[in-house]
Amino acid sequence: MIVREIRLNTIRSYDLYSAELHPEVTLILGKNGTGKTTLLESLYYLAHGSSFRGRDREMISHSSTRGELMLIEQNGAKRYATLQLTSDDTIKKSFTIQDKKSLRMPAKYRQPVILFEPDELRLLSSSPDRRRRFFDGMLSRLYPQYNTLLNRYQRTVMQRNELLKRREDMSAKAWEDQLFVWDMKFAELALNITRARREFIVLANTRLSSLYSSIAGASHSITASYHSRTAADTYQQTLLHQLQSNYMADSYRGYTSYGPHRDDFLVLIDGHTANETASRGEMRTIMLAFKLLEIELQQEAFGSAPLILLDDVFSELDTSREQQLMQALSSYQTIITATDLRDELKVNAHIISI
Numbered sequence: 001m002i003v004r005e006i007r008l009n010t011i012r013s014y015d016l017y018s019a020e021l022h023p024e025v026t027l028i029l030g031k032n033g034t035g036k037t038t039l040l041e042s043l044y045y046l047a048h049g050s051s052f053r054g055r056d057r058e059m060i061s062h063s064s065t066r067g068e069l070m071l072i073e074q075n076g077a078k079r080y081a082t083l084q085l086t087s088d089d090t091i092k093k094s095f096t097i098q099d100k101k102s103l104r105m106p107a108k109y110r111q112p113v114i115l116f117e118p119d120e121l122r123l124l125s126s127s128p129d130r131r132r133r134f135f136d137g138m139l140s141r142l143y144p145q146y147n148t149l150l151n152r153y154q155r156t157v158m159q160r161n162e163l164l165k166r167r168e169d170m171s172a173k174a175w176e177d178q179l180f181v182w183d184m185k186f187a188e189l190a191l192n193i194t195r196a197r198r199e200f201i202v203l204a205n206t207r208l209s210s211l212y213s214s215i216a217g218a219s220h221s222i223t224a225s226y227h228s229r230t231a232a233d234t235y236q237q238t239l240l241h242q243l244q245s246n247y248m249a250d251s252y253r254g255y256t257s258y259g260p261h262r263d264d265f266l267v268l269i270d271g272h273t274a275n276e277t278a279s280r281g282e283m284r285t286i287m288l289a290f291k292l293l294e295i296e297l298q299q300e301a302f303g304s305a306p307l308i309l310l311d312d313v314f315s316e317l318d319t320s321r322e323q324q325l326m327q328a329l330s331s332y333q334t335i336i337t338a339t340d341l342r343d344e345l346k347v348n349a350h351i352i353s354i
Helices: 036-048 118-125 128-142 144-164 172-204 208-216 235-245 247-253 280-302 319-328
Strands: 003-011 014-020 025-029 066-073 078-085 091-097 100-102 113-116 222-227 264-269 307-311 334-338 349-353
Touching: 003 036, 025 036, 036 066, 036 078, 036 113, 036 307, 036 334, 113 280, 118 128, 118 280, 128 144, 128 172, 128 264, 128 280, 144 172, 144 247, 172 222, 172 235, 172 280, 208 222, 208 280, 208 319, 235 247, 264 280, 280 319
Parallel strands: 025 334, 025 349, 113 307, 307 334
Antiparallel strands: 003 014, 003 066, 066 078, 078 091, 091 100, 222 264
């Protein structure tokens, strides 16, 4: 999908706005707080059916109860979305694609889109929760069935946690019997999630080193690993034992202490743990390598080139890595936000000033 134009009506700080985009590189220039990221959010929303910034209702301008977005592709095809704040303070969404209207964007109409954010460049040194969300996000965008599986698992975790907190309201036998039923479902979903995560790590490790080296300009070894407190060879049985052995402890904690929602991902650079030994430049380059990996995999999965969205990423990179990244993205439609116009960003770029 090549985007020719984006139109907004009462979306965040925009009342009525339209912008034409270049099929190669478009540079959106403006000071912080002027709405640059909103344009990327709107493109992402119309391509993928969701926002990357938070709740949908936050996209509607404070002065309105309705927001509208339209995307026009290079071939003239249109994508239209509305967000309506209802009288009971909920959001009613709709998407119109190929003259077909739906309340959610059907998976078959989702277009590949890759977002680069500055926060992600610091992800490896952040918390395990954010690393899990990063990898789960990649898997969900690449494989819709994983997103469905993850949602089912997350609902099961919430329901099991609620039951853990009800220990004093039930007889011991009834409480343990109900937990056992949830544990069986929990362990089955957990097995499928960890299996998908491990398979993805194996695939990632076949490409990460070359992608990293292409940006760094020198040969390096990059490997990712998945860490769980539950043995992989007997995962489902071991997890069931861990869950049942921790009924009382988890009831005091109020949450489930074992499972994929407690696991972690680690990355090694040249055999050393990245979040302990890598420089800031190396950490950023590792994250860029993961993004380039996602670009390759999305193109293979969907059969079309993804739309690339770069949100103020160059403020975190040195000139050499900027140039290597731009070269790697040269065959994709790329939308970049920035606060200033550096020479590296001028090449073949259509400029929108906000």
